[in-house]
Amino acid sequence: MSDYTRASLExxxxxxxxxxxxxxVRRYGDLDLAxxxxxxxxxxxxxxxxxxxxxxxxxxxxxxTARRRAVDRLRRDQSYxxxxxxxxxxxxxxxxxxxADEPSEDFPDERLQLFFTCAHPALQADDRxxxxxxxxxxxxxxxxxxxxxxxxxxxxxxxxxxxxKIRDARIPFRVPDTDELPQRLPxxxxxxxxIFTEAYxxxxxxxxxxLDLAxxxxxxxxxLRALLPNEREASGLLxxxxxxxxxxxxxxxxxxxxxxxxxxxxxxxxxxxxxxxTLVVHALTGGSPGPYGVQAAIAxxxxxxxxxxxxDWPQIVELFGVLATIAPSPIVSLNRAAAVAMRDGPQVGLExxxxxxxxxxxxxxxxxxxxxADLLCRCNRFDEAADxxxxxxxxxxxxxxxxxLRRRLMEAERSGG
Amino acid sequence: MKYMLLINAPSAEFDNGCSVEDWVxxxxxxxxxxxxxxxxxxxxxxxxxxxxxxxxxxxxxxDGPFAETREVLGGFEVIDVPDLDAALDWAARCPGSxxxxxxxxxxxxxx
Numbered sequence: 001m002s003d004y005t006r007a008s009l010e011x012x013x014x015x016x017x018x019x020x021x022x023x024x025v026r027r028y029g030d031l032d033l034a035x036x037x038x039x040x041x042x043x044x045x046x047x048x049x050x051x052x053x054x055x056x057x058x059x060x061x062x063x064x065t066a067r068r069r070a071v072d073r074l075r076r077d078q079s080y081x082x083x084x085x086x087x088x089x090x091x092x093x094x095x096x097x098x099x100a101d102e103p104s105e106d107f108p109d110e111r112l113q114l115f116f117t118c119a120h121p122a123l124q125a126d127d128r129x130x131x132x133x134x135x136x137x138x139x140x141x142x143x144x145x146x147x148x149x150x151x152x153x154x155x156x157x158x159x160x161x162x163x164x165k166i167r168d169a170r171i172p173f174r175v176p177d178t179d180e181l182p183q184r185l186p187x188x189x190x191x192x193x194x195i196f197t198e199a200y201x202x203x204x205x206x207x208x209x210x211l212d213l214a215x216x217x218x219x220x221x222x223x224l225r226a227l228l229p230n231e232r233e234a235s236g237l238l239x240x241x242x243x244x245x246x247x248x249x250x251x252x253x254x255x256x257x258x259x260x261x262x263x264x265x266x267x268x269x270x271x272x273x274x275x276x277x278t279l280v281v282h283a284l285t286g287g288s289p290g291p292y293g294v295q296a297a298i299a300x301x302x303x304x305x306x307x308x309x310x311x312d313w314p315q316i317v318e319l320f321g322v323l324a325t326i327a328p329s330p331i332v333s334l335n336r337a338a339a340v341a342m343r344d345g346p347q348v349g350l351e352x353x354x355x356x357x358x359x360x361x362x363x364x365x366x367x368x369x370x371x372x373a374d375l376l377c378r379c380n381r382f383d384e385a386a387d388x389x390x391x392x393x394x395x396x397x398x399x400x401x402x403x404x405l406r407r408r409l410m411e412a413e414r415s416g417g
Numbered sequence: 418m419k420y421m422l423l424i425n426a427p428s429a430e431f432d433n434g435c436s437v438e439d440w441v442x443x444x445x446x447x448x449x450x451x452x453x454x455x456x457x458x459x460x461x462x463x464x465x466x467x468x469x470x471x472x473x474x475x476x477x478x479x480d481g482p483f484a485e486t487r488e489v490l491g492g493f494e495v496i497d498v499p500d501l502d503a504a505l506d507w508a509a510r511c512p513g514s515x516x517x518x519x520x521x522x523x524x525x526x527x528x
Contacts, residue, residue, distance in 0.1 A: 122501060169524045170418050172500035 009049060013042050016059050017138035018223070022110040024066055025117075026173055031135070031163050033070060041066035111136060112227040113173045119188040120171045123162050129198070130158035131166075132191050136223070137216045147213050148198065185228075189237045189292060192220045196241050209248050217241060225279070236283035236293030242276035243299035245269075256403040261308035273303040291327040294319050313343040330359045338371050346378035366395035370405060373412070382416030419454060419497050419525040420504040424513035425488040429462045433516030440512055447496060452507065456494030488519070495525065 017038065024034035041062045055061040118132040126148075133139045133147060145155035165171065176184040196217035199210045221238040228234040250263035280300045283293030298319045305311040320336035333356055341349020353372050362368040373388035389409035396402050426433070440458075447453035467479050491513065498504050501522070508520040 120501075122505070168526075169522075170500045172502050174502070176502075 006046075009046060009054075012054070012058055013045075014138055016062055017042070018111050018114070018136045019059065019109055020062050020066060021135055021138075022114040023063060024070065026110045026113060027067075028070055028074075029173070031166060033073060035135075037066040037069040037073065038062075040069045109227065110173075111223060112175050115188050115191075115224065115227075116175055116184060117166060117171055117173050118162070119191040120166075121184075121187055122169065122171055123165060124158075125194075127158045127162040127165075128187075128191050129194055130155055131162040132220070133195065133216065134159050136220060139216070147195075147210070147216075181231075185231060185233065188224065189233055192217055192224060193237055193241070193292070195220065196244075200244070209251065211248070214241075214245055214248070218245060232283045232286070233290040233292050235279045236290055236296045239276045239279035239283055239296035240292050240299055242272045242279070243296060243303045246272035246276065246303055252400050255400055256407065257398075257400040258404070260302060260311075265307070268303065273300070276300055277304060288326070289322070291323060294323045294326065298323075311342070313339055317343050330356060330361045331365065334362060334365075334368055334371060338375075341375055341378075346375040349375045350379065364395060366392040366397075366401075366405075368392075369395065370408075373408065377408075377412055377415075380415075382412045386412040386416055418499065418527070419495055420501075421523045421525055422456075422494045422496065422504070422508050422511060423490060423521040423523060424492045424494070424511060425519050425521060426491050426513070427488060427517055429489050431489070431517065433512070433518045435512035435515060443510060443512055446510065447494065447507065452496040452498050452503075454495040454497050456492070458492035459490060462489055491518075 020041065021034050021038045024038060025031055028034060044065050045058070045062060049055070049058075114135055115132070118135055119128050123131070129148070130144050133144045134141065139147065141156050141159060142152055144159065145152040148155065175181075196214060199213035199217060218238075218241050221234075221241050225234045225238045246269040247260075247263065247267075249269070250265065250267035251258060253264075276296065277300050280293065280296045283289065283296055289297075298316055301312050301316055301319075316339045317336065320332060320339055324332050324336060334353070337349050337352035337356065340352055350372070353368075353375065356362055356368070369388045369392035373385040373392060376382070376385035376388060386409055389405055389412055393402060393405045393409065396405055444453070444456070447456075462482075465481060467481055469477050469479075471477070494507075494511070496504065496507055498507065501524070504522050504524075508514055508522050511520050512518075514520040
């Protein structure tokens with residue numbers, strides 16, 4: 001098989017894996033069985049398609065093949081015999097493999113149920129991320145381990161712990177009812193956003209952004225948005241990730257992180273920004289906005305500004321104000337203070353930061369010290385700025401961020417006494 | 418599937434403000450829904466006795482455990498419901514989950 005065929009098949013598989021798995025889990029109520037026959041079906045496709053050609057409905061072909069394997073397994077396993085009768089799955093064995101006569105309704109999209117199962121609050125947060133990447137993004141255990149920079153054994157433990165709890169405590173495969181949805185949806189969005197922030201907050205090491213992981217999060221965000229077209233926060237989350245990720249190519253230069261005002265805006269992905277802006281409109285239309293929608297609106301304003309100086313700071317300050325009421329946190333207050341400084345001048349910003357200085361969370365948050373140092377520079381208080389850059393350096397993790405802070409520290413020291 | 422709801426209070430003297438009627442009502446709701454299997458409130462923690470048998474087969478009996486443990490098991494219910502979400506819903510309706518108390522939901526192992 002040519003590399004090209006393999007690559008194009010792999011992209012089909014990435015698309016179909018989550019749907020196939022979700023459908024099979026739904027049908028057989030057994031995540032392990034569903035996983036095994038999903039990978040067997042993909043394996044079979046790798047053997048047959050390069051010779052017989054890719055079927056017209058690859059998804060239906062895969063589903064039929066996987067079902068046959070599942071029934072074979074259920075038959076062989078005595079302990080499943082009773083369940084087999086209950087499931088009435090015998091007809092699956094006889095179902096035709098011909099793709100053309102499989103109606104597409106036969107392959108409904110049940111990934112949303114799988115999202116809610118993988119993001120169930122009864123699972124540990126780390127386990128939720130791991131099982132979501134495993135089941136919905138179709139990552140292997142090794143890939144999950146690489147995504148979180150953890151040993152493969154740890155990733156394996158997280159995945160199997162989650163599976164065991166799903167099975168033994170019987171976490172249901174279902175989408176919550178309309179009255180429960182507002183309570184449960186944030187958990188699902190949180191899982192996807194956590195995968196995205198993990199890609200962006202490499203706490204150590206040489207790379208600031210892990211592209212593959214960010215792209216997985218975007219892919220999951222797109223699926224969620226497609227499955228929940230009326231949920232504005234699903235649009236908000238996708239918009240936030242798009243507007244942020246659109247700037248990734250400009251975020252570093254020569255291994256050093258660049259602040260927004262230093263970035264080459266030519267490198268920003270205009271299509272992604274436009275897509276994000278459109279989604280923001282949906283996220284903010286009708287009713288009071290959610291935190292993802294508001295954050296997306298802020299990211300979108302940054303992305304749309306032709307130059308840093310032309311950024312709509314008054315609007316950004318307003319939006320941070322909204323965010324501070326619906327999702328208050330010291331970090332939101334910090335960001336609002338930074339935006340106020342851009343609108344009203346560094347002195348006003350410094351006064352606001354003074355009020356936040358005692359917050360223990362911000363004490364150990366290097367962007368706080370870096371932001372304060374930056375404002376002190378703008379007020380020509382270079383010696384104090386140097387102290388704050390040193391504080392930030394002591395806390396900062398990734399090498400690109402450290403390089404930026406070292407450069408700023410040197411500049412402050414040179415300008416100071 | 419059967420789940421046990423373990424009803425915990427943060428201390429022996431703890432009062433979460435729920436009345437006897439609240440508990441009676443909760444029991445009735447479970448029975449009316451046909452999910453109740455069994456359940457009991459436990460007598461005061463000071464009446465508890467602990468038994469241990471060591472490797473030599475020697476039995477030791479001690480008073481307690483006492484309330485220095487952070488959570489005190491005050492009672493339990495066993496319910497039969499389709500899945501964890503249903504069990505969590507019942508746990509949330511249990512008066513013991515309110516006012517600082519908590520309910521631990523444990524699936525009952527099936528062999």
